[in-house]
Amino acid sequence: MDRIVGIETEYGCLLSEEESHVNSEVWPAKVKNYLFRKAQAGTIDLHYRDYEEPPGNGGFLLNGGRLYLDMGHIEYASPECLHLRDLVAYDLAGDELLQSSLAALGGAGRVSFIKNNVDHHTGATFGCHENYLMKREAQFTPPILGTLLTFLATRQIFTGAGRVGQANPLAFDFEPPPQEAQVNFQLSQRADHIVNDIYQWVQFNRAIINARDEPLADYRKYRRLHLLIGDSNMSPFATALKIGTTACVLSLLEEGRLPRNLVLTDAVQSTRDISRDSNGRWIVDLENGKTIGALDVQWQFYDLAQRHLRETAPKAFGAETDWLLESWSFVLEALEQNPHSLIGGVDWITKKWLLETFIESEGLSWDDPWLQSIDLEYHNIDPARGLFFGVTPGKRIGEWNNSVRRPDATHTPPSNTRASGRARAVASFQQRNQSYVINWDSIACDSRDFLLMGDPFKTYNEEVAKFLTAARPLSQSSAEEDGAIGR
Numbered sequence: 001m002d003r004i005v006g007i008e009t010e011y012g013c014l015l016s017e018e019e020s021h022v023n024s025e026v027w028p029a030k031v032k033n034y035l036f037r038k039a040q041a042g043t044i045d046l047h048y049r050d051y052e053e054p055p056g057n058g059g060f061l062l063n064g065g066r067l068y069l070d071m072g073h074i075e076y077a078s079p080e081c082l083h084l085r086d087l088v089a090y091d092l093a094g095d096e097l098l099q100s101s102l103a104a105l106g107g108a109g110r111v112s113f114i115k116n117n118v119d120h121h122t123g124a125t126f127g128c129h130e131n132y133l134m135k136r137e138a139q140f141t142p143p144i145l146g147t148l149l150t151f152l153a154t155r156q157i158f159t160g161a162g163r164v165g166q167a168n169p170l171a172f173d174f175e176p177p178p179q180e181a182q183v184n185f186q187l188s189q190r191a192d193h194i195v196n197d198i199y200q201w202v203q204f205n206r207a208i209i210n211a212r213d214e215p216l217a218d219y220r221k222y223r224r225l226h227l228l229i230g231d232s233n234m235s236p237f238a239t240a241l242k243i244g245t246t247a248c249v250l251s252l253l254e255e256g257r258l259p260r261n262l263v264l265t266d267a268v269q270s271t272r273d274i275s276r277d278s279n280g281r282w283i284v285d286l287e288n289g290k291t292i293g294a295l296d297v298q299w300q301f302y303d304l305a306q307r308h309l310r311e312t313a314p315k316a317f318g319a320e321t322d323w324l325l326e327s328w329s330f331v332l333e334a335l336e337q338n339p340h341s342l343i344g345g346v347d348w349i350t351k352k353w354l355l356e357t358f359i360e361s362e363g364l365s366w367d368d369p370w371l372q373s374i375d376l377e378y379h380n381i382d383p384a385r386g387l388f389f390g391v392t393p394g395k396r397i398g399e400w401n402n403s404v405r406r407p408d409a410t411h412t413p414p415s416n417t418r419a420s421g422r423a424r425a426v427a428s429f430q431q432r433n434q435s436y437v438i439n440w441d442s443i444a445c446d447s448r449d450f451l452l453m454g455d456p457f458k459t460y461n462e463e464v465a466k467f468l469t470a471a472r473p474l475s476q477s478s479a480e481e482d483g484a485i486g487r
Contacts, residue, residue, distance in 0.1 A: 001084045001324075002317045003247045004133035004417060004456040007091050007239075008077040009232055010070060010126035011098060012114035014376065019110050027111050028074040031101040032058060035067060039104070041097060041411065042067065043429045047437055060426050060438045062411045063093055064419025073126065074098065074113070079419030080133075080456045084244050084320050085404055086414050088236045093409035095381040100410075108382060115232045116161065116379035117189035120372040123167050125193040125206075128232040132225040132247060133217065133456055138254045145209075146263030146287065149197055151249050151301055152208055152229050153264060153271040154294035157282060158331045159242040160187035160275065161231035162348030164355070164366070164375045167192040183276050184366035185355065187348045189231045191275035197267045208267060216440040218454035225250065229271065234379055234388040236401045237345040241331060244324040248305040257308050259300050263287040295336060302328050330396070344393020344401065351378050354387060418453050421460030428468045443467070 013024050035041040042061035045068075048054055058068020064079030076094030081087035095115060102108045117126050166183040186192075190206075199207035210226040217224070227246075233239045252258050263286065264270045270284040274294050277283075282294035306325055334341045342349045355371055364370060380386035393401065413423035418441075425443045429436045437444040443464065444450035451467040453460045 001082065001087070001244060001247050001320060003250065004080045004082060005087050005243055005247060006065075006078045006080055006131045007087065007243070008075060008127065008129040008131070009091065009094055009115065010073050010075045010128070011094075011381075012116060012119060012126055012376075012379075013073065014112040014114050014380075016110045016112075025072040027102075027107060028069055028072065030105060030107075031098060032067065032069055032074060034101050034105055035061075035097060039101065040430060043426050043436070043438065045438075046435055060422060061097075062413070062423055062426055063090065063409060064413035064417075064423040064426075065090060065093070066440075067094075067097065079413050079423075080417040081414050081419075082416050082457070083317075083414075084240055084247075084324065087243055088239050088404040089406045089409045090414065091239055092236060092405055096407070096410050099381050099383075102382075109385075112380050112382060112385065114376055114379045115234060115381050116376065117193075117231050118163055118167065120165065120375070125167075125190065126232075127228060128190075128230050129210075130225075130227040130230050130243065130246065132227075132250055133215070134223050134225055134250060135254055136215075136219070136221050136223050138223065138250075139256070143260075143263060144253060144258060145198065146267075147258045147260075148249065148253060149208055149267035150262050150264050150270075150284075150297060151246070152227065153267050154274060154282070154284070154297040155242065155245060156188040156191065156229075156231075156271070156274060157294050157298065157335060158342075158346050159230060159233065159238055160191075160346075160348040161189050161233055161238075161379070162187060162351040162375075163189045164371045166276070182367070184278065185352055186275040188271070188275040190229055191271050194229055194268055194271055208271070217456050221454075222456075231347070232379070233347050234386070235345055235347050235350065235397075236404045237327075237393075237397045238347050240324070240400070240404075241327060245301070245305075245328055248309055248324065248328075249301055251309055252301075252304055255308065257304055259304060261286070261288050262292075262297065262300065295332060298328075298332055302332060341394055342397070344391045345397035347378075347388075350388065350391055351375065354378065354391070416459065418456045418458060418460055421453060421458075421464040424461060424464045425468065 013027050015022060015024055036044040036059055042059045044056055044059040046055050060066050066077040068075055078090040081090055098113045102111055117128060163186055194206050194208055196207035198209045198211050206228055208229040210228055213223060215222045215224045230242055233242060265285040265287050274282045283291050284294060285291055310321055310325060331342060339349050343353055344350055355374060358374055378387040383389045413419040425438060435446050441454055442450050442452050451463060
């Protein structure tokens with residue numbers, strides 16, 4: 001992949017009838033407290049990060065990632081990853097941290113964390129945010145952004161998590177939509193909730209791309225592309241395709257090799273149209289007056305990646321690039337010729353197959369509310385209960401899905417990125433009775449000194465070790481204990 005990438009996942013919390021009297025925000029707080037106070041999975045924040053993140057709201061983990069509460073739900077941010085396999089493993093580590101906490105707290109079976117993006121009851125949506133480090137000099141002209149939006153709008157044909165029904169959220173300046181025909185099932189969970197193509201403040205005006213320029217690194221060298229359009233995937237294979245293909249397209253962008261004349265008339269509307277197209281034709285309108293299918297769009301991006309990236313990939317990423325390009329073409333061919341071969345690999349296909357099987361066996365119609373419950377249970381991260389885990393995929397997909405589940409990813413960081421040095425600091429601060437501040441790009445002790453870590457490609461292991469062993473004035477509490485300072 002040769003690119004620093006991370007994923008932020010917001011989890012829904014589902015309570016059984018036994019727990020119905022409990023506020024749904026109680027269990028996310030319980031799990032967060034357990035992880036930091038009992039399981040010693042990381043160090044809790046001692047300071048305000050902003051007005052919505054007071055001390056104790058979350059913290060950094062021993063695996064270099066971060067876990068915190070966001071508007072009542074729990075959110076896990078993976079550490080910075082350089083290899084695609086690592087990225088998928090550390091995304092799954094968030095699931096394992098939450099599920100193991102429920103088990104330790106005696107809540108498994110009564111409380112479930114759901115890795116999806118919609119609440120059928122309230123119409124709310126949860127995010128799966130992707131972060132890609134890019135070169136600061138990368139050109140983002142309108143044609144380049146338009147082409148990138150075309151890729152992002154069409155990739156849902158293999159990255160979508162699928163959903164029952166529809167939603168009609170509004171941007172601030174939109175008129176209420178006209179009455180629409182019923183949508184039984186669609187490809188993407190986020191598609192209906194995206195109302196802008198590029199926007200900075202997105203809490204109520206969600207965009208495909210968040211324009212906020214916050215690199216969390218040396219801003220002179222890097223920028224961070226922050227995407228809001230993606231679904232949370234249960235299939236590790238789908239996560240790998242989502243991140244890997246996007247990273248490929250960003251490499252083409254940086255090299256000035258994006259396809260031309262491939263800009264959509266309306267990326268937001270095309271995103272929704274593709275998601276809702278039950279015929280699987282996925283036709284979109286281009287700015288030049290032509291129409292094209294989403295599959296054809298993806299083949300164009302694939303062909304360019306195949307032509308320009310396979311030969312130029314660094315040796316350390318050669319096998320990974322080969323796997324990604326082969327899997328990309330395999331999926332595009334299967335979508336057209338044999339979609340069922342993607343069961344267990346592409347979430348929307350897997351979920352639709354499960355729902356159709358259930359509808360046929362129970363004699364239901366698509367508007368039966370029972371299907372919304374099935375939809376949710378597909379995303380239950382508990383392997384004993386989640387419907388995804390009961391599906392047996394083909395050999396190619398199944399081997400990948402199994403190979404990236406690494407128990408050590410919950411407490412061991414990637415060894416080749418800045419997450420390694422940060423994790424070393426987290427472990428050290430766990431053992432010290434002193435104040436500290438940990439950020440993505442810095443650490444500090446006793447508010448007197450700090451270490452800047454502006455390059456995510458560096459591990460900072462030596463710098464952190466030196467920083468942590470440097471002599472510093474004792475904090476007042478420690479000095480009093482030693483009798484060095486009187487009251």
